[in-house]
Amino acid sequence: MGEMKVLLFHPHLDVKGGSERLTKLMYKGLKENGVDVLLCSYAYDRDWFEEGEVIRDPGDLGRMVREQKPDWVFLAISESSYVSFLGDRVRTAMYVHFPLEEEVDEGSLGLYERKGRFLRTDLQSLLRIDRLFANSSLTAMAIRLVWGKEPVVVHPPLEPLFFEQPIKRTEVPYPRILYVTRFTPLKRPDFLILILPTIRKEVPEAELVLAGFPDPRHLHYFEQIVRLSEKVGGVQVVPSPSDQELLELYLNAKVFAHPRIGEHFGLSPCEAMACGTPVVIRGPTGLKDLGLASIAYSDWDFLQMLIKVLKADDEEWFGLSQEAQKVVKSLNYKDFSQKIIGGLA
Template identity: 25%
Template sequence: MAARGIRRVAMLSAHTSPLDQPGTGDAGGMNVYVLELSRRLAARGIEVEVFTRATSRHLPPVVEADEGIRVHHVAAGPFEGLTKGDLPSQLCSFVRDVLRVEAWHEPGYFDLVHSHYWLSGQVGTVLRERWGVPLVHSMHTMAKVKNASLAAGDRPEPVGRVAGEEEIVRFADRLIANTAEERRELIDLYEADPRAVEVVHPGVDLDVFSATEPDDEPPLVVFAGRIQPLKAPDVVLHASALLDVPHRVAIIGGPSGSGLDRPTELTDLARELGIADRVEFVPTVTQAELATWYSRAAVVCVPSYSESFGLVAIEAQACGTPVVAAAVGGLTTAVADGVTGTLVDGHDPAAYAAALRPYLTDREFRSDAGAKAVRHAESFGWDVTAERTLDVYAAALHDREAAREEAG
């Protein structure tokens, strides 16, 4: 039986597919979020239909991703060669094909729309009006927040995105924020109605990410994520160059965003800093392989300029690995400063070197933080995320029904 009376959800992930491998291109934490949330909803008897843009003519129109989860590859614009910045001009085609899918069914086929990222949110505002169902939206990142803390060499988000996000905030029945800080940003920067913004933390797959004892010597520092200025992998390399203690560094991930313009920048930097012999560059890996890397590490470093949450930090802690992270966005929630890791103000490599040092030199200190990290991560399971999300769905549906009765 479907939970909370919800039978079917249209899940919108227009610019990136939940079936893509996280860590390269536009695939990252949001891909994990959409797929894992969909799995937990399906396990509760709710059918989830995910709509994402087709990036190859060879993709099947529909994929049964898991029991109860159907992924639609929507043809919207050229299959290849489009960047995320090109996609706003293709949204009309995307909307048309999503409407076409729903038109094959009886009215009321979908109970609710849940959109992810602003491009999907633009589509969601149209579907909300056409189908007469609530729109729940998750920002994941916000232009005004990103533009306030740009990395050197990174491009600011365009005014069109800002306007699009403001429109979504006006129309969405509920907004899901990853953290209390993101909730404040939606209210303060976008004038969101406080009654419409709910905090639901993302989760971690505790079956995949679990603790083992690190056995690498010399101790290993891991960075995992898309290779772009926003994620600041260069800070990890600069910090490593300042450390005079034995250690190695693994940079895991593929180029993304403005990082695509300079694909050899990090390898060149490692050579310039004289640390190429201690740095390993690892292409994007599966979730299971990533868990192995986390478990091998003495510490994971997440020096991002902006993070709506920072799933890498929670995944690492679930593996018993402490985290050194920037004190920005959701990382201040994901990492318990001074308990499961260390939060660093700013992006000075010297500050990161100082924060990393005790985890590399003091095994007892590292083990104690790692044990606490496991307990901290256990409160972020995806089942908790799914239950809280269902509460948000139910509230949006209740308000929509109440408005109909009042209007009637």
């Protein structure tokens, strides 16, 4: 297995989101498992990716296949059209976060395309993909329904810093609600701002922290979030936090709120749970795979669950904290990489 050679591709590694973080950890894990990995993308954020080949257009993928002769080309984003540039002799795998890009609209389509995205599924190219990996059973079901193919479910991993040393919470935090996300409409951070006054009727000291990465394709929405936060008050917006800053935010929150409806998996709530922060998630969600109990299937239930955690006494909150850590203990990048390698064998 140490002789395996993989060309790992993601079109935009200059965006800090879930698929980019997964690519980062896959690259690290495959290398540590003795796989010869060549990373390539159109652009990088060098905070996350110190090395990697820059390509200029999709045709460069075919050139790299001819020159490097990899055993596998691994597409870290679910766009089968790239297969048409690879030639006929290389096996291809694809990690599917969802078989449809849900955040694009008529106004942003051009921005996605300029980031190297091929959002129209190429059915002929899809037939040439040898392995499909999915991030959850929810995504796997969508793949079966939309593409008629059977994927292997491999849950995404968390950054090593969440497992390097055990985190044990010893103090119940201030009634602070945290949401870590990319600032896009589908993630619904505005919903949390709008329900904060209702929450304060039950928990007057409650405050909200919105942290994450402004998406260049949705900057207008991010600007709206900032203005709405200032208007409502009691809301802190933390753009582009470092991993260490994220860790501190998780450790200082009493509850992590995830209002996105239909989240395919969700790395940030898993990071929060690894830190012992209870989460409330709007369903449906791929995190159901992990046996998570705090899934709300209506906005009303979501609101009531949030208030319940905020009002929890010390004993109840510490119980929720310990249970949260148990839910995500399997999500380390080493196990993830070994499962990927096993799926390529």
